[in-house]
Amino acid sequence: MGKVYGYVRVSSKDQNVARQLAALEKFHLERKSIFIDKMSGKDFNRPSYMRMIRRLREGDLIIIKSIDRLGRNYDEIIEQWRLITKDKKADIRVLDMPLLDTTLSKDILGTFIADLVLQVLSFCAHEERTNIKQRQREGIEAAKKRGVIFGRRPLSLPDDFQYVVDAFNKKELSEREAITHLHISRTSFYKYKKEYRE
Numbered sequence: 001m002g003k004v005y006g007y008v009r010v011s012s013k014d015q016n017v018a019r020q021l022a023a024l025e026k027f028h029l030e031r032k033s034i035f036i037d038k039m040s041g042k043d044f045n046r047p048s049y050m051r052m053i054r055r056l057r058e059g060d061l062i063i064i065k066s067i068d069r070l071g072r073n074y075d076e077i078i079e080q081w082r083l084i085t086k087d088k089k090a091d092i093r094v095l096d097m098p099l100l101d102t103t104l105s106k107d108i109l110g111t112f113i114a115d116l117v118l119q120v121l122s123f124c125a126h127e128e129r130t131n132i133k134q135r136q137r138e139g140i141e142a143a144k145k146r147g148v149i150f151g152r153r154p155l156s157l158p159d160d161f162q163y164v165v166d167a168f169n170k171k172e173l174s175e176r177e178a179i180t181h182l183h184i185s186r187t188s189f190y191k192y193k194k195e196y197r198e
Helices: 018-027 047-055 074-087 108-145 161-169 175-182 186-197
Strands: 004-010 034-038 061-064 091-094
Touching: 004 018, 004 047, 034 047, 074 091, 074 108, 161 175, 161 186, 175 186
Parallel strands: 004 034, 004 061, 061 091
Antiparallel strands: none
């Protein structure tokens, strides 16, 4: 038996990894053996995942909570599974799907069943990602039709903006005095001053 690694992924930095870490506790992994990425599963260009793959040797085992934690792109999940199990000759155990455990049976039937289940689940993960993106698009379109404006609203300038800019240009007001009077940032002041001039 080689080394055992845990892989944990959430889609963004503000999401919690506690549930996945709790699932790995019974394997008593050292903290340095658990690789955590806080980014999208759309591809495998993730720093912790890549470090884990570089460290992986024949006979090692990767444990993950569910297949969608590995990724959400159907073709890339299949490719990574092949890389890990065939090229690296390591094993994978997916806790939420016991059939996706390459340590159970190394014969041709066991391999076939694991590969078949992987194909089905990877397809489902891929479809779910596609559906999420479709729902987001539909939600944005519906909101736009209701008049919702996305992005930062344009800053409404005070009535005396022209006076302040003219006074600043004539050196009657300092930069600090101008931006303090207008209650805007230095960056905004120069941005709107440029727009005003144009």
